[in-house]
Amino acid sequence: MKKKMTDYLVSRNKQLEEKLVDLENKKKELEDQYVTIHESKAYKFWRKIQSCKKTLKNPHFLNHKDVNF
């Protein structure tokens, strides 16, 4: 009985290990996509636009009348 139970548990863990490998692969695939986007010129350009927008919206920045555009 106990031998049967151990066998069952071992096979269940094996299934879970396989699932883990699948998930790792899926995660890697998503991370690659993420990295590709992050390293693209377009994304870097977009980040720059976002940071400029933030700076312009900053009231502290707007209060400086002597800022030379």
Place this chain on the structure above:
Amino acid sequence: MKKPLRILVTNHHLYQYTGTEVSSLILCKYLRKEGHEVVFYSKYLGNKLVKTMEDYKVKVVDNLNLIRNQKFDIAHVQHNICAYEVRYYFPDLPMVLWVHGYVPFLEQVPAIDLNISYILTINKTVRDHVFKLGVPKHKIIVFRNLVDSEAFYVKKPISKTIKNVLVLSNKLSVEKQTVIESVINQLGLKSVHIGSVYNNMVDNNKLVDYINNADLVFTISLGAIESMFCGRIPILFDENSTQFTDGLVDTGNFDFLKENGFSGRSLKRIMTENDILDDLQKYNYKQGELLRKKALKNYEANQQIKKIVDIYNQAIKNFKKKQLSKKNNEILYHLIRSVEEARFYSIDVLRAQTSTIQGLDINSLESDDQKIMHECFHYVELSNRVNSLNEKIFQLKLDLNKIKNSRYYLLWQKFNKLKKIIK
């Protein structure tokens, strides 16, 4: 047919064939049969039952956080802890709560107002209990258990006199076991014992054969109804958190006993061996078919599922979003976190206590117990890793979706296409 619904069904646990777990399986099976989309949530899952759910094409999850962005039409919740969780993760989702009893803690109505559309009760006794707790009458609907007539049916005729007995119980106390054994021995009956109390859990699809091989079934609740579906006569003598039992079911007491869910608590009898022997003298095989007809009329899943879908539609139609008060929101947050913390530490303490076994190779362990423990903790460790990976994947998908749906990304994609064409 009306538009199919997307339904979130929950049960606190799903790892063995006991009351609400079986109800969940049948509910999901028949909702799918009617063409609705079903996602099932439970924190405590067992492989076998998950496989059954997946065979019904029901998606099973053990973490609501991972599906909180999905859209549902309604949540059919069983157990109060799940009601808190569903409201926490889905603040604007219509919800019905199905209450299966009034004794177990998990069946108690939530302590804070969660904007539940209807409280469904499996019988009138539970309905009265819920009403006494202050739930308005118009919010309580009696919705009886559903029993699968495709799984429980007459395979062979019942004997004219009692020859074979089935003891079907998950919780039977030693005292009651002794009484049953004594009766069986005195009458010289053949008996089979199944259920977790006998360390002999049987798959639900095999239960029909066990019941059909018996004439009389010692059981309560769902087991009693399933026995009647098979044309067998149940005797309500099982553990029910009280000392009471109801004895033999017949057409005369069916309607009365049904309002207590055949729990064995209706007549408040304290039965001795002699009382059971007296009851068994009233055994009449013809009652088998009559009880079957009555049980089908009240619990047949095909009819019941139509009723519940009507209730869902009514709940969706009348649902009004309501924000929880600041205080209730705080309580809800603390409840959810408490459940999660308690769950984490209950697993982690075992991991810490058995760290000596965990690090070893299974082949180096001598006793079977050590091997079993080793594999169990390896399973917990693997499950934790799977959960954490699922969380990471969920977050990545969320981020990627956000990026891919942004105007700039779409513009960039178009620009890339144009570049390709030019090249």
